Amino acid sequence: MINPGKRIEQRISRLQEQLSRENPILVEVVSFYQQLDKVAKRLGLLSPAESYATQISWWPMVSILGTFSAGKSSFINTYLGMELQRSGNQAVDDRFTVITFSPEGKTETLPGLALDGDPRFPFYQISEEIERVVPGEGAKVNNYLQMKVAPSEKLKGRILIDSPGFDADAQRKATLKITDHIIELSDLVLVFFDARHPEPGAMQDTLEHLVKGAQRRNDNNKFLFILNQIDTAAREDNLEDIVSSWQKALAQAGLASGNFYVIYNERLAQPVENEQVWQRFVEKRNADYKRIMERIEGVNTERVYRITGNMESIANHLEQQAIPSLQMALQNWRKKVLMWDGIVLGSLFMGGVAFTAWLGYWNGLIFNPPWGDIGSSPIAWILFITTLIFGVIAVHFTVRSKVAQVLAAKLPTREIYGNLQRAFLLSTKPWRSIFQHNPRGWGYRARRGIEAVREATDRFVQSLNDVFTKSADNAAKPNLKK
Template sequence: MPENTLPKPPQHTAQLQQRIKQLETHLASENPQLLGVVTSFRKLDKIAYRLGLLNTDQSYATEVPWWPLISILGTFSAGKSSFINYYLDSELQLTGNQAVDDKFTVITYGRDGTSRTIPGRALDADPRFPFYGISDDIEEVEKGEGSKIDTYMQLKALPSDVLKGKILIDSPGFDADDQRTATLRITDRIVNLSDLVLVFFDARHPEPGAMKDTLRHLVTEAMERADSNKFIYILNQIDSTAREDNPEEVVAAWQRSLAQNGLTAGRFYRIYNPNIELQIEDETVKARFEQKRDADLADIQERMDQVEVERAYRIVGALEHTAKQISENWIPMVSRLRSKWRRFILWGDGTLLSAYAALAIWYTLRSEDSVATIMESLPAPEIIGGIVAATILITHILVRRTSTKMIFSWIHKKMERGEEQQIMLRAMRKNTSFWSPILRKSPSGWSRHTLNRVMNIIGDCDTHTQKLNDRYTMPSGIDKSAADRDPASPENLGAESEETTPQ
């Protein structure tokens, strides 16, 4: 595909609208407080269509996972699969001291009463799951790998009540020093979409200093994120230290290493598999280990159970973040690119037209005939005017086309591959169209009225948050439904006094 072009967006608007309607139907029964958020996403979509930031088959509403998502990352043999089996009370995942599963596994609730494994292409083609369209991302970073989606991921369905209303993702053992680019891309996408990220480390390998790149990816980069509070760090298989009687040394070594990578605050959990009998003769030490394990496991499971509430707030946050991205980042970037494109055109037009004029003057000065003789030999003024106009128009079209190629080439070379680059390519395709005036400074579709519409959507986010607060919090301690039923409640007494007070 040429660098200066993008594939024409498919016009699947009917299919997109059907997906959004299905989402609204689901929310109407499961979480009606979020219906207004979908409406706000629709408003933002219309703005983005006019600006060229979205194709007509895209919607910001479908880029947000509306089902709570918990991802589980960690080093090789850190006990991730064992933890999942314990949490689900099922031997769903293979376990072992060596890496036994090199695929990303999406685990969801199944209806038919039995567990089953489904190929990864089911995830790539279903917009309800977090890996929708992931094959395109894999193909982008590793040519030819996008068609091998089944080697990267799989879907497992299990009839477990703890899976109702949420999705788990188990990842292969992480090693940033020897990790494929495609695997890192999938990991980054998981982290971006997840509401909760459990990061597991293996207490049996107390040499965290030897895995600097892995810690940098799992800890340092996570701590730099605005949503770093969704990461939970777990030192698993801590029971191995009981046999050597050095748990404090192991924990201290990991804490120092994590602190060096940016984790200076927050909980650091220590657990081991409760299904494994702890072989410790000293009953006091054994009881201390079990007490700490049970307390930390209870806290982790409580956080996992609360993920649905966090998801609702995170969706509102995603809406606000996207709206601010448009007004504060993407529009200024498009403006700068458009200014660069306009300078290319004006410079090219001026240079070539000046060259034409200089050539005409040079020819006149070099000619042995007088200026009057030359003017008499020229065709009628109408013909001369038409030739000049055609020359200027053709020159401008050629310069404009060349400038457009240059600006798209600049985007490909200077901007890092990823979502932002694709957004700029889409926006500049609209801003460099033949009907886009070059003297216009602001991006196509952007005006003060458009800015006000974006700011109104950002303001709506506060309203959506307040509705969620009304559902999950009650600072007054008064149940409004109970107050409506009780005439003697303070709220109703206050209302009566207002009604009977003479005006």
């Protein structure tokens, strides 16, 4: 059986191999994450089976969410230039579909297990998350996820995710859990609504989860709200009325302005006889569709900066949050250990005095046990003192262990930088003095390691800026889609 440390090494190795084929500019960044791993593992924030490099998605993700019959699948087919997804006016698919590039030149559909068991994809072990939310459903991952590989060039270096209609899935808790997971990892989230349903109030549940959820996030700019199939309003020429109605609904749900688009599918649209009216719809659609395409094409560049920024964020969290939190916890631990040492040993001492007094071992303030003075019975005195010393030591280490466990229970186990509880417990092991200020693994070597990552990040970002802005050094732009 492969040990956890070896397994994570193999996983990172596979990640680097795939990046070298699809996004080579990021291969170097993986090594930066590994440097942070070394620091975190010495501290105990990461276990041997963990890595910061596996906690993010390395491929730009574009998610397509929304209500059923909103035209999500048709949009994907048009974008890819192939009929990959089934489309229709009813809910035609009740699973999330993760769409990736196929270098073999053919299209295949794989079960959800292909995603759950492959550490290269952002749904690795998602069955465990589903199980925690809905007991018994984790084993049914194939009911929630499927994977499709297609030879479209649009998929090189990125992942598309098509979702089931929000109001079409009976297993709501698990579906929302996967949706939240997708949103968290995505670089761009396209939320589709159907213009053929003029009453946006009927979609209140969808608006509640997607729109209000977006507003609570720091990265809400990645949400694009799209009113699709607006060509159905061309005959009545009420484009502005429908758009206004939806914008009002979005505003009531918390989306105040921006990131709202109006489109339709050119292949399926039926032009109206009034050419002026139709031209107005065409111009609006083309302008918004172009903006959407620009955002999709831009996710590759954004992902490089996002991954690099995440690495620097982890480095900062390690030094500015994890270490001070551990130092404060150790200080608190030291104070409580000394306090309880005093209380317990003082109580034992007073109890011992009272007990030996009851036995008649005291002559006034002079301790006079039956075995006499040291000269008359040295062995007895040595045994007594040895027992006393070992008793004090046993009490101290019992106290420090119990206090550490109580304090550790209050520390978080899942922070961006790792498991603070585990790091604290490792820093309170018996062989570590309670007077050590720094946690285990924190010293010059660790500080220098973090600083080296920061310096490497700065150099890498500067090189990215030179590449993407075509600066004076005339560096060749890397093919981020390769």
